[in-house]
Amino acid sequence: MPNTLPHWFLLGAGNMGTLAAWYLTRSGHGVTVIRHASPAPLEKTLWLPDGRQQALSLPVLDPAALPDHIDNLLVAVKTPYTRQAMAAVTDHLDAGSRVLRFQNGIGALDGLLPTGCQLIEAVTTSAVKGQHPDHTVVAENATWLGGSTTPPAWFVSLTEYWPDLHWEDDIRPRQWHKLVANAVINPLTALHDVPNGQISDNPILREQATQLCEEADQVLQQLDPAWPGHSLDNVLTVARATAGNTSSMRADRQRGAQTEIDAINGWLVKQADRLGLAVPANRKMVSALTLL
CATH class of the missing domain: 3.40.50.720 (NAD(P)-binding Rossmann-like Domain)
Structure with missing residues (x-):
């Protein structure tokens, strides 16, 4: 056969x-x-x-x-x-x-x-x-x-x-949940050169994570009113479950490679610009990691 x-x-x-x-x-x-x-x-x-x-x-x-x-x-x-x-x-x-x-x-x-x-x-x-x-x-x-x-x-x-x-x-909800987790964990661990668990354990990083999540939820709820929001809980759960791991963006930065920031936080920024929304925390991540 x-x-x-x-x-x-x-x-x-x-x-x-x-x-x-x-x-x-x-x-x-x-x-x-x-x-x-x-x-x-x-x-x-x-x-x-x-x-x-x-x-x-x-x-x-x-x-x-x-x-x-x-x-x-x-x-x-x-x-x-x-x-x-x-x-x-x-x-x-x-x-x-x-x-x-x-x-x-x-x-x-x-x-x-x-x-x-x-x-x-x-x-x-x-x-x-x-x-x-x-x-x-x-x-x-x-x-x-x-x-x-x-x-x-x-x-x-x-x-x-x-x-x-x-x-x-309809795979979009799965994509968006993964996108928000990546938009928080990847850039923060890359910029601060820390494992994933620090997003939950470090108060300063946790506050930055909160800002990134709030902006992401604002964009996604404008794109789809059914988006549930409250993404921080899921992001912190992922960070704790992978506490000792090195994110792909952190690994890219450690070896001097170009990161995937444009397809993650950059995508959120592009949607925000189209919708007329301000997303300063995500824009800061894009700028910081694009210049590296």
Whole structure:
């Protein structure tokens, strides 16, 4: 019986891209990394939460060798590099293509996809750290995919291999909850070079977190009056649950990399500007981390 599961082309084989590729290949999906490199496979090592070591070998394809049409694209590149990465594949996408966006923040693919292209958004609470070729899966928590009215035919079988995977017809509330948590924990821990738990434990950081949450809730309630607000409680819960963790933005700053601030707090600022709302705390975070 022929394999009818999708074959994915992957942009961004970092921590989260590697995790997604691991789950997809376990379930029988094919994954090929798009990369300007030698054609040798990308050899990875994953360390799972239970201590098991898993090897992952992913074929590599130069952008110049891509097929005329890409059926399935997985975008897991860091958001600041999205436009540059997508430039290599845009001409290979059309209304029959499916794109799975596995990135932090919101809006990184705005204006970059052809009309009619199916976009599936992903929101995950899993955590991975490390640098190629070694990736340590800190936690396998819930992940949600969504963005269309019904899940693809292959989704049910994928849930057998992707822990705590769910489908949401309306994924926006999940995105917004994750966005607010990221808009507080990421920039504050990056600027002050502290682990996540300090957001709850340090009175000064907690006050800043309160201001960031209040502004975010104001924006989101203008976008959708059904937004419940009171985001601080959820943010502090996340900070305590990941107290010893280093946020991705803090890790980016520690190694001198560009952060994802524009797709997180920057997205909130753009919405606030459009709505005529003042969000000085979020604007301060964008300015501070853009200049670094």
